[in-house]
Amino acid sequence: MPAQPFEASVRHQPDTGIIDLRGEINAAAEAGLSAAYAAAEAQNPPTIVLNFGAVSYINSTGIALIVGLLARARKAKRRLLVFGLSPHYQEIFQITRLADFMTVFQDEASALAGGR
């Protein structure tokens, strides 16, 4: 199976930074994810939204990276929201209790609505 390299881009909305994630979130994604988060934080939005719609694979290292982002967000008193997770990764967010700390939405519209 060909690897799907991680990519991330950031969109800025009023009071919200949206990070569009693509590919695989594993150890190789660390630098890219951290840079994207820093870019989203640059305008000091109260809310950052992670878009997992184009993410094909998250492993335990990827979970650890997301925990790291959540820790950064909480330290800065920012809300971290997510959408676009497949049912399987929604389940993993439940099992790991990440969903207790970052609300999971079905799509971008509900995430943006929920973020306000």
Added chain:
Amino acid sequence: MRNPFRKQPQKEAVQPSLAETPASPIPAAQILPLDFAPNDPLSAYLLNAGGAVDLERLKLDSPALRALREAGVRLIAPLTGQGELIGLLNLGPRRSEQEYTADDRKLLGDLATQAAPAVRVAQLVRQQQIETRARERLEQELRVARVVQQTLLPEELPALAGWQVAAYWQPAQAVSGDFYDFIALPDGNLGIVEADVTGKGVPAALVMASARGILRVAAEQDPASPGKVLAHVNELLCPDIPPSMFVTCLYGVLNPATGRFVFANAGHNLPAKCTAEAVVELRATGMPLGLLPEMTYDEHETTLGPGESILIYSDGLVEAHNPQGEMFGFPRLRQMACGQGGGAELIERLRSALADFVGPGWEQEDDVTFVTLERSESANERINESANDAIRNSQFAIRNSSLLADFTIPSAPDNEREAMAQVAAAVAGLELPAERLERLKTAVAEATMNAMEHGNRYDPDLPVAIRVQTTADELIVSITDHGGGQPIPEADAPDLEAKLAGLQSPRGWGLFLIRSMVDDLRVTDDGMRHTVELVMKR
């Protein structure tokens, strides 16, 4: 030098004058109870005298000469041959009290020349008789020793339902340093010993007798732990075993109900496991017994399926040489053992292969011993009913299963994706619900990552082996790495709050995820390899 005085010296064996008829009966010839040092100058003198010697005229500083004179000897005729002093004819004074004449001396000289070869032949015959008697006594003792040693070997082979146990023992000499033993353990298991004491013959046999006794006692004290048994035996043997001797020993415990064979090895040949497909050596190493104290012995295990067998063998087989100097070797043994019946049949096959290999007139170099355990084909059903738990403990030994995939992947970052894809392809026909398939894939990926990272330390030479099997009610993915022998931490639910507060590493989700994804997680370890079985109920 032979002592001429003990064997043949005679006093007055020859009458000084044969022409005279003695007036009184001739006193019987006597053996002089004389003994003298090999370096006594008299020996050298007599050897070169060339005829009868008058002791009265002899001037030598010789204890033997003094002793002969004291015994009343006047004249000596040395018996010589091939540069050796064979005996002496010792004569006392003439009865007539006259001096011995020149004729007497000549007659005596001729007699000595004639008698010497005959006496020599008689000496040789006598010596041979003594040696023969000594050899016969030794042989008789060895025959008894062999009988005694045979009583130390099991009188009967264990009769285990569903198993064929066979053994073969052929010492190179009358007695042997090899031995095997079967020990009925209290929990219904069978202890199996095969051992080889260094050297052969009587010294090895004596150590064998003591090692066997110690092993039996140790096995009964620690019925479940072959490693502890060998360590215990080693401690007891070390102080008593003669220097430069030691014992190699393979000791295993068979659970006849499940086929599980747990074993430890003290420098013995690796046992061979024979299945329909292959013959593999069961790796287990350790220091031979009696060399160094405080040794420990790792335990390993395997499970014998129906039709599978284990062969335990001593050096005498694999190190036998043919007339061209080639060694029998393990590859030949593998060829002989593969894909055919085990048990007594295997032993017969190996014996005949060995005989063909070494040819007629072979002088057996070392003791040859084999023990085989074969699980009968028909044991299948019974074992499935009675021994589910043990089957769970065995690596890749899942009965009544269908094999869907069996592959390895190199240990390199991201290769867990490959494992996940191959497992997904293998189970495609099972029509698992989508969410269960996704869970399985995540569990496979995480378990493979752990295997590559923690088990194999991303060593590209150490692959991860993955098998996908199904039974009537389970789908089982077995993932094996080379990190056996290390304890695996239990997967507790990671504490997310602590991680978010920076009190815990954000990592550490792998085992937790695996356990959350599958219905059952079984972990086995044979000391070398570590296997995780991911189980999904069907």
